[in-house]
Amino acid sequence: MEKRVYIFDLDGTLYEGSDHFDFYADRLLADVPEEFKEAFQQDYINMKDGRHNVMIGKAYDVIRDIVITVDPMTLQAIEAKTWEGKVRPEMLSYYGDSPLNFDFKNIVAIGDGWWLPFACAKHYGVKDCYTHYLETKAYMVSDSFNLQKIFGLKTFLKELKQNHPLVLMTNSDKEDVLRLLNELDLKGIFDHIISSAKKPTLTTQLFEALKKQYELPFQQLVSVGDNFINEIAPALMLDMKAVYISSHPHQTAHANLCHVQQISEWINSDWEIYK
Known part of the structure; x- marks a missing residue:
């Protein structure tokens, strides 16, 4: 059997559900100016339903309030629009031909459900989102939150x-990771934990370090996650295998890519190339 290294994301990958995203949005709503609260709520609903210019797979320029369509493999800007959807072709020259620099502050990759309420809050003038993110993380390990464990996951791992x-x-910090793993009954499962990973900025660098550490070619590393920009595109560009877990449609086809709706679909599959 060929030895492989499996590199798993945590949020949105090893547990299911989206209630925590809505909780985060509700907390952010409290800081939205009164005259924009209704617009914030409607925009967020439309985002979740795929009826808004802002959606998973795009990027958001917080400073310029611009929604950027990104080439999923090269991470280059290929289209720029206003919040309302008006095309701004002149902005492409500003972003240039290099991969976007996602800094978690000024330009963010909307790779999963965490970033939809963030982008919406920033558009409507909320200055501090991080405090409410920490509140949401605390809520997720409280008795009030029902963390949706995935049947059969622990046995599979x-x-x-x-x-x-x-x-x-x-990208979660060490304290959050340990609490969530305990809640999921996955404590002690992983040989190596990298917290505060700063994906996608450091993803390629971290993959290269793991390749060196385990002394295996990239072809024997498998990235598993729900964020295409953070975990999947960097893996495919290094000729790694990747398992993308998302209910959102994605147009990228690649010989090394397996796209499933939920991780349970992968667990129960017979795709031996990924196991």
């Missing part, structure tokens, strides 16, 4: 671990 190293690589 333990079986996988018998032959392959398992790595957890997440």
Whole structure:
């Protein structure tokens, strides 16, 4: 059996549900000016339903209030629009031909459900989103939150671990990671945990370090996650394999890419190339 290193994301990958995103949006709403609260709520609903210019897979320029369509593989800007959807072709020259620099502050990759309420709040003038993010993280390990464990996941990971190293690589900080793993009954499963990973900025660098650490070619590394920009595109560009977990349609086709709606679909599949 060929040895592989499996590199898992945490949020949106090892548990399911979206109630925490709505909780985050509600907390942010409290800081939205009164005259914009209704617009914020409607925009957020439209985003979740795929009926807004802002959607998963795009990027958002906080400073200029511009929504950027990104080439999913090169991470270059290919279209720029206003919040309302008006095309701004002159902005493309500003972003240039290089991959966008996602800094989590001025230009953010809308790779998963966390960034929809963030972008909406920033558009409507909220200055501090991080405080409410921390409140949401605390809520997620409280008795009030029902963390949706994935049936069969722990057994699957333990079986996988018998032959392959398992790595957890997440943007969450160490304290949140340990609390969530405890809640999910996944404590002790992973051979290596990388917290505060600063994906996608450092994704390629971290993959290269793991390749060196485990002394395996990129072809024997597998990235598993729900954020195409953070975890999937960088892996494919290095000729790694990737399992993309998302209910959102995605047009990218690649020989090394497996796209599933939920991780349980991958667990129960017979796609031996990814296991």
